[in-house]
Every structure is written in structure tokens, then in C-alpha cells.
Amino acid sequence: MYASRNIELCSKDCLCLFVCPTGAADTETGQIDRDLCLDGCRLCVDACPSHAIYLVMNNYPEPGVKNEELTSLMMALLERKTEQEQAARNLESAAQKPGEKKLAMALGKSLRILAEDCAREAGFMLPQSRSVRDMLKELTETVDSEKNEIISKLLREIGKVK
Ligand code: SF4
Numbered sequence: 001m002y003a004s005r006n007i008e009l010c011s012k013d014c015l016c017l018f019v020c021p022t023g024a025a026d027t028e029t030g031q032i033d034r035d036l037c038l039d040g041c042r043l044c045v046d047a048c049p050s051h052a053i054y055l056v057m058n059n060y061p062e063p064g065v066k067n068e069e070l071t072s073l074m075m076a077l078l079e080r081k082t083e084q085e086q087a088a089r090n091l092e093s094a095a096q097k098p099g100e101k102k103l104a105m106a107l108g109k110s111l112r113i114l115a116e117d118c119a120r121e122a123g124f125m126l127p128q129s130r131s132v133r134d135m136l137k138e139l140t141e142t143v144d145s146e147k148n149e150i151i152s153k154l155l156r157e158i159g160k161v162k
């Protein structure tokens with residue numbers, strides 16, 4: 001692991017410079033010198049009053065390959081959560097008392113978060129992912145020309161389709 005500094009949070013009090021045993025935190029660029037940083041030392045992380053320094057892994061594990069069964073289960077769950085969210089939104093519109101309205105709104109938000117989790121697990125959160133592009137391409141075959149144009153533009157924008 002090595003330390004990295006978020007310059008936008010840094011209040012320039014220089015505490016990290018004083019505690020760093022190697023001088024890695026003291027660079028002209030404001031960035032921590034990765035080559036000098038001791039693996040996992042974290043003295044600067046603990047010293048920083050602005051929480052501007054964090055540790056970064058040297059290597060991240062490869063993301064797991066999603067199998068089709070898991071993807072289709074996630075998609076089914078996503079569909080259910082979306083329907084439930086719509087029901088919660090309808091409840092919110094129909095609610096008479098402020099407390100009921102708030103409760104329905106919170107329920108809708110919570111269901112939206114769950115639906116987004118399902119979408120991510122099914123591989124649909126990254127706009128440049130193959131799943132998203134395939135889904136968009138499929139959509140272009142079923143929608144009217146106006147929507148088709150919008151989807152085609154989106155596909156061009158994400159830069160993966162000519
Ligand atoms: S983790 Fe340790 S070595 Fe690395 S910059 Fe911070 S204080 Fe210096």
C-alpha cells in the first residue's frame with residue numbers, strides 16, 4: 001500500500017511532512033512520492049487533521065466474471081424492486097398526512113438503492129460496459145425513431161459503437 005493525498009482537502013499545515021520518516025510526503029507537486037512511501041506505514045494518515053491522506057492498494061483483485069444465472073436473477077430482482085418503488089411513489093402521491101408521505105418517500109428511496117445494487121451486480125452500472133451497450137442496442141430495435149436517435153447518440157457518446 002502507499003499513501004495518497006487529496007489536495008482539495010489538504011489545509012497545508014504540513015504535519016504529514018514532519019511525521020513522514022522518508023520525506024515521501026514532501027514533494028514540489030503536492031503529491032506523495034509513491035516510490036519513497038513505506039508500505040502501510042500510515043503515520044501521515046493518522047497525523048492529518050483534514051483526513052486528506054488515504055492508503056491505496058498496490059494491486060486490486062480482478063473483478064469476478066458474472067455468470068448468466070446470477071445476472072438473470074439480479075435482473076428479475078431489479079424488476080421487482082422497480083415495481084415496488086413505483087408502488088411506493090404512488091403511495092407517496094396519494095398520502096394525505098405528512099408522516100405517511102415521508103414514510104412512502106423513504107421507502108421509495110430505499111427501494112431505488114436496492115434496485116441500483118441489483119443493476120450493478122448484474123453488470124449494468126457502467127455505461128461503457130458490454131451489458132449496457134448490448135441492452136441499448138437491443139432497445140434501438142423496439143423503440144420509435146425519436147427514442148432510437150437518442151439511444152444511438154448515447155451509444156456514440158460512450159464511444160464504443162460507430
Ligand atoms: S505512509 Fe509513511 S512513508 Fe508513506 S508518506 Fe505517509 S508517513 Fe511517509
Ligand code: SF4
Pocket residue numbers: 005009010011012013014015016017047048049050051052053
Ligand atoms: S497533514 Fe493533511 S492537511 Fe496537513 S499538510 Fe499533510 S495532507 Fe495537508
